[in-house]
Every structure is written in structure tokens, then in C-alpha cells.
Amino acid sequence: MSDKEAAARAQTGSVAASRRIYILNGPNLNLLGQREPHIYGSTTLAEIGERCEAKARSLGFSVDFRQTNFEGELVESVQQARQEACGIIINPAGYSFTSVALLDALKMFDGPKIELHISNVHARESIYHNSLVSRTATGIIIGMGAAGYELAIQAMVGLLAARS
DSSP, rough: OHHHHHHHHHHTTGGGGGGEEEEEEEEEETTTTOOOHHOOSSSOOOHHHHHHHHHHHHTTTTEEEEEEEEEHHHHHHHHHHHHSSSSSEEEGGGGGGGGGHHHHHHOOOOOOOEEEEOOOGGGOOOSSSOOOOTTTTTTEEEEETTHHHHHHHHHHHHHHHOOO
């Protein structure tokens, strides 16, 4: 972390922010466990959130785990992360393929960004093959099911360590 970034974090009054990872989830992910379990599995988003908190804690980090069905709320979360998070893990769901606003917000985040998809989007219909979010992602985890979230946290910690 540069001196300028450290000073900016100190000004916000949140030293712990340097160890906080935002995990953002887009539309319909609140229905995990019910929605198309043959594609997304039976694990709920609440269970994924609990696993993420435990994984991050074991690595000395905290998470801010969020879900919204609204594009503007997702954009605002990315903007908030600029001041409060060291990295973003995002499962933008359907907004992956349609949201220029989300792409633009993510471009303004200087830390590492991991795009995450529970299913293998490349094995699905062609509408799921061209993610706008991928254009700004540091890395992508696709098709690993709910376990992909924990893998993303592990990868994020590695990316952050490489930056320091």
C-alpha cells in the first residue's frame, strides 16, 4: 500500500478497512438454494456468507458481504468500496453481461477485483459468454460452485500480499 493510500485510509478513520474485502452479489442470488439447484446447487447465499466470513477471519481479513437486485445499489457498493475495502469479489450475476455502469464503477476501484460465477458460464447459452465485468477484473473464478467464494478469498489474499 502506498503512503498516499495509507493516508487516505487513515483520514476515513478506518484502519481496519485495509483488511476488509467487499463481496458483492447481484440479482437473483438471494434465491440460491431454491433457484435452479441443478445449475447453482443447494447452498443458500446466507450459508455462503457464513463460510466467507470464517475463511476471511482465518486469514486475518474481514468481509462486507452484500446482495442486491438493483443495479444502482451494486454501483454504489463499488463506489463505497473505494474508501473502505482493499479488494472486491463480485458475482454480478445478470449484470455481468449488461451493465456498463457497473463496469465503469469497477474501473474506478484501484485494488484487485475478482469476478465470480457459480456456474460455468461458458458451458451455458451464448448470452452468458461475454462479461463486461471481465474487462476490469484482476482474475475470474468460474464454475466452482459455492466453493468458488472461498477460493476467491484465498486468491484475493494472495493478490493483496503480492501488492505489498
